[in-house]
Amino acid sequence: MDEIPRPELFDFHGVSMIKMLTANWENIQNFQARPDDILIATYPKAGTTWVSNILDLLYFGQREKAIPIYERVPFLEVFSPGIGSGTDWADKLPTSPRLIKTHLPVQLVPQSFLEQKCRIVYIARNAKDNVVSFFHFDRMNKSQPEPGDWSSYLQRFKQGKILYGSWYDHVSNWWKKKQTYSNLHYMFFEDMVEDTGREIDKLCSFLGLTPSVEEKTRITGEVHFDKMKKDEMTNYSTVPVMDFKISPFMRKGKVGDWKNHFTVAQNEEFGEDYKTKMKDPTLQFRTEI
Template sequence: MSTYKERGVIFPVDIVPRPNLDLVKNFDIRDDDIMMITYPKTGTWWTHQIVKQILASEGVKDEKYLGDFPNLIEFSVPEKGALAELFKTAPSPRVLATHVPVEFLPSGLLGSKAKIVVVMRNPKDTAVSTFHFWQKVPEVKTPESWESFLEQFLAGDCPWGPFYDHALGYWKLKDSHNILFLKYEDMKKDLPAEVKKLATFLGRPLSEEAVQAVVGATQFDSMKKTVKQHRDGAFTRKGVIGDWKNSFSDEQSRAFDDQYRERLSNTGLEFEFE
């Protein structure tokens, strides 16, 4: 895996070429854009499918702007050429998505009327999901072992930067009127409630019947069938809360707990781990 550092954050060259970080700063934001922001492996594909179903419920059925998943991960960092042109010509509302930390966002986004959806997941399950993902995706280096990977994750020595820097960078914006925070664990425990919340935030409130239709189409088993052809199931593995217990030793769990308390105490940001 070839990487580079920009402002202390590691980026894979094959996924985020350095020139793209310059392009994104001047990216033309539309007031009706929907920007999805996630740290890797915290629910990007799932949330995208939910947004897609909400828009379809409102009669927005043109697939062009929704994109195929391989192009979605850094959808707010356009490449030169065809993809950059797609951003310009895509019909509104555009659905954009990115993993980049807050300091790399388009300069006009936070002052616009665009809707920003930030999805978060507890760091232990995020670490396990990322470990398995890296083993199946050639653009990132395959971890030598779970132990060595976890050391990297704790140190923040991983693509898109340290987990807590990423989460807290966005959490500081929680009082902004155009930002909605969703948590993976809440979505797993009560998907209908989270679908309603998201649809209302997007200005597209749904009937109870429509909510149930969205939920039925975006349950994990249904969604996994949709993407099973992508990279041997790398994008959808288990989709559960608490899978970290199958990988973490007691010592590793304590190290994560110590860092969790150190970084999130007095911030108001909390996660569920089971």
């Protein structure tokens, strides 16, 4: 596994990307969405797998439990000779609705999702916990760029010089899109941790679903972090480029783990920088609950 060369970041339409996520670009941009498709959009490590699993259980119950989550909910922009392309995976999905995930910033999402008025579920996580989670993910995932040490990684995060670019732009631009695109449901990771059942209720309301109390209770239990972390169909342990000896794909799933990583000085600098970049008073994050 150590022989795999780490990819290099490059500027792609103003966003830091790697070849594995841009090599299939023409097919991504020309992807034909269907009106009942549901797009799950996030900045990486913000709860993508969590919400993907919830949606899969809401629509398809236990039916596909023997299939890994990344096959049930294809990753739109991924492309590699070993696994094929996310667009092909999505086209082959036998389910309706199709659940498709992306980490693309809103300006790079295929237009057909908007033209078809597809429902989009966006999940955002506070910047401090997000950067910590992404750092550990980049350490263990050999298909990601080399993260370096924590201090330099934090600096690059603030500059938007990590994969998928600026967190600040990502969460803010998707938030702005919500004001003009009514089929977008914007969720917060911290709310999910605080009360998963309540957030599933809101999600069902957005999707027009009415699961029974028993069904909702069962799903809430199924998507508990510790249960998903042990489940080979949701924890990505079957993916060879991920080195679980360094860190698990699903690490802690908590709010406030940033306190174990940020020094006092780093926290103060981060706070000052954050104020200059996050100007919209209507978009507020919690760094503890």
